[in-house]
Amino acid sequence: MLNISRQISSSRQRFLHIELMGTVVDSSNKEGSKSVLSEKKPKVVFVLGGPGSGKGTQCANIVEHFGYTHLSAGDLLRAEIKSGSKNGTMIQNMISEGIIVPSEVTIKLLEKAIMENENDKFLIDGFPRNEENRAAFESVTGIIPEFVLFFDCSEEEMEKRLLGRNQGRVDDNIETIRKRFKVFVDSSLAVIEYYNSKGKVKKIDAGKPVGEVFEAVKAAFAPAK
Ligand SMILES: Nc1ncnc2c1ncn2[C@@H]1O[C@H](COP(=O)(O)OP(=O)(O)O)[C@@H](O)[C@H]1O
Ligand SMILES: Nc1ccn([C@H]2C[C@H](O)[C@@H](COP(=O)(O)OP(=O)(O)O)O2)c(=O)n1
Numbered sequence: 001m002l003n004i005s006r007q008i009s010s011s012r013q014r015f016l017h018i019e020l021m022g023t024v025v026d027s028s029n030k031e032g033s034k035s036v037l038s039e040k041k042p043k044v045v046f047v048l049g050g051p052g053s054g055k056g057t058q059c060a061n062i063v064e065h066f067g068y069t070h071l072s073a074g075d076l077l078r079a080e081i082k083s084g085s086k087n088g089t090m091i092q093n094m095i096s097e098g099i100i101v102p103s104e105v106t107i108k109l110l111e112k113a114i115m116e117n118e119n120d121k122f123l124i125d126g127f128p129r130n131e132e133n134r135a136a137f138e139s140v141t142g143i144i145p146e147f148v149l150f151f152d153c154s155e156e157e158m159e160k161r162l163l164g165r166n167q168g169r170v171d172d173n174i175e176t177i178r179k180r181f182k183v184f185v186d187s188s189l190a191v192i193e194y195y196n197s198k199g200k201v202k203k204i205d206a207g208k209p210v211g212e213v214f215e216a217v218k219a220a221f222a223p224a225k
Helices: 004-021 055-066 073-082 088-097 103-115 131-141 155-165 174-197 210-221
Strands: 043-049 069-072 121-125 147-152 201-205
Touching: 043 055, 043 174, 055 069, 055 121, 055 147, 055 210, 069 073, 069 103, 073 088, 073 103, 073 121, 088 174, 103 131, 131 174, 147 174, 147 210, 155 174, 174 201, 201 210
Parallel strands: 043 121, 043 147, 069 121, 147 201
Antiparallel strands: none
16 A cells, blocks of 8 residues: 555655746747636645546546536546547547646637636546646646645555446556556645645545544535634
């Protein structure tokens, strides 16, 4: 069973290295163009955790109880493949390999989905998945999340869940699952560490049954007294 705190510590060095290299942001806002979201100013909660930690399952519960709109980055990318877009083949290849799609593609999809929805509060599930995702999203949209829900779950449990998910996904096979776990440890934990340093992470023990996990999630959303 993997210890997330240890994973975070071991990823910190890499993270600091990236920061020191000064390569965190490739802002696509170089020409000073404003994001379509700068007017809307939606409230955003990021929902992060390893593959199979239960992000999608709990997002459905949060939508029902707290009136958020759920945007899954993975679902938006899969819909883009299906739509026959020019980026479809590239996205398909990257997802099949468990690799993170370039930020500008995912951010455009998220911006569009937010703009097309009248709601002003969104759960963004599975994004940001690396430092490039995080820094580019903040820079392009100007949105800082209210908080970050982090579903903490052992790889053993996540692997079991993914192999049983049975949704016909090209990446839910043991070989790609192992690659996705590596990408999570190598790239995504740095994002959680970043927001943790800002005091924004609400960590949930996601290894428990769905109902118990949702009790913890509800507490995270309860207004401060
Ligand atoms: N707490 C839980 N206990 C057992 N199985 C779960 C739990 N949460 C989700 N699952 C199941 O595990 C699989 C992965 O959950 P999902 O919500 O799709 O994860 P993610 O969006 O993080 O990849 C699904 O088949 C789901 O029904
Ligand atoms: N921000 C994101 C989110 C997902 N992706 C791609 C790469 C991921 O392995 C796949 C699947 O992500 P999704 O969030 O749907 O599923 P898991 O959390 O891995 O179960 O999509 C991405 O490239 N960038």
